[in-house]
Amino acid sequence: GASSDENEAKKVSQELEEFSKKNPSSFITPLAIYRHNQLNQDGAKLEAMFTKLDAPVKKGPIGAYLAKLIEDDKKIPVGKPIADFSQADPNGKMISLSSFKGKYVLVDFWASWCGPCRQENPNVVATYHKFKDKNFTVFGVSLDKAKDKWLEAVKADNLNWLHVSDLQGWQNAVAQQYGITSIPQNFLLDPQGKVVAKNLRGPALEAKLASIIK
Incomplete structure (x- = not known):
């Protein structure tokens, strides 16, 4: 079964998600989304949570940072070929x-x-x-x-x-x-x-x- 750490991470993730849903106009919410992304590393989920934020929050410093993370995530698209190096x-x-x-x-x-x-x-x-x-x-x-x-x-x-x-x-x-x-x-x-x-x-x-x- 899942370790207690994993269960704890799931619990925290759920709490962060609930908080984000309820507080789209709070400038603390991007921090909650950032922490959620650290725990889950899921680009699609990050974008889904980000899009629900109010416009001024999206444009704030942490909102802008999240927007960059979303953009960067798309540079390595799952299911598609990747640029050579x-x-x-x-x-x-x-x-x-x-x-x-x-x-x-x-x-x-x-x-x-x-x-x-x-x-x-x-x-x-x-x-x-x-x-x-x-x-x-x-x-x-x-x-x-x-x-x-x-x-x-x-x-x-x-x-x-x-x-x-x-x-x-x-x-x-x-x-x-x-x-x-x-x-x-x-x-x-x-x-x-x-x-x-x-x-x-x-x-x-x-x-x-x-x-x-x-």
Whole structure:
């Protein structure tokens, strides 16, 4: 069954949603919607809640931020192909996303300095080993600036898949292209290069792969 954490998150989500419905004119409501989105990472739901806000609230600072999140979310549309990119691996060799066509690939945005990313890495590693012989791999895009720290983290966390970075931190060209404003973030592509799912964490990643890779 669901853990107490998950139940707690569901309960909080419901309360935030109720609050949002009842208070479309409150400038606190965008904060409630933002928190709801942090818990659920559901772009369609975010947009549905946002559209119910009164116009002045939408235009307020947090409302405007939510509007940008919605816009960014559409840059990685579930069920559709995604724009290609190329970036350099640690040896300077350019690797393109399209070179993974024919495989399921998890594009993973992370950085050595990101605590939550490092905590999530063991889950990704476990899933990688479970499915790597079943036409699945991971493609890491790092928002690091220091090459040595990036490579140390790859080694320390046993991330034995392909990695790229332009060592520009948050200004990473690929992160900019896809509107990545927080990490960890990931998206799963099918062998045709279409987005199957986004932001799969912990057991959700393994469950999703188990349901599609037979």
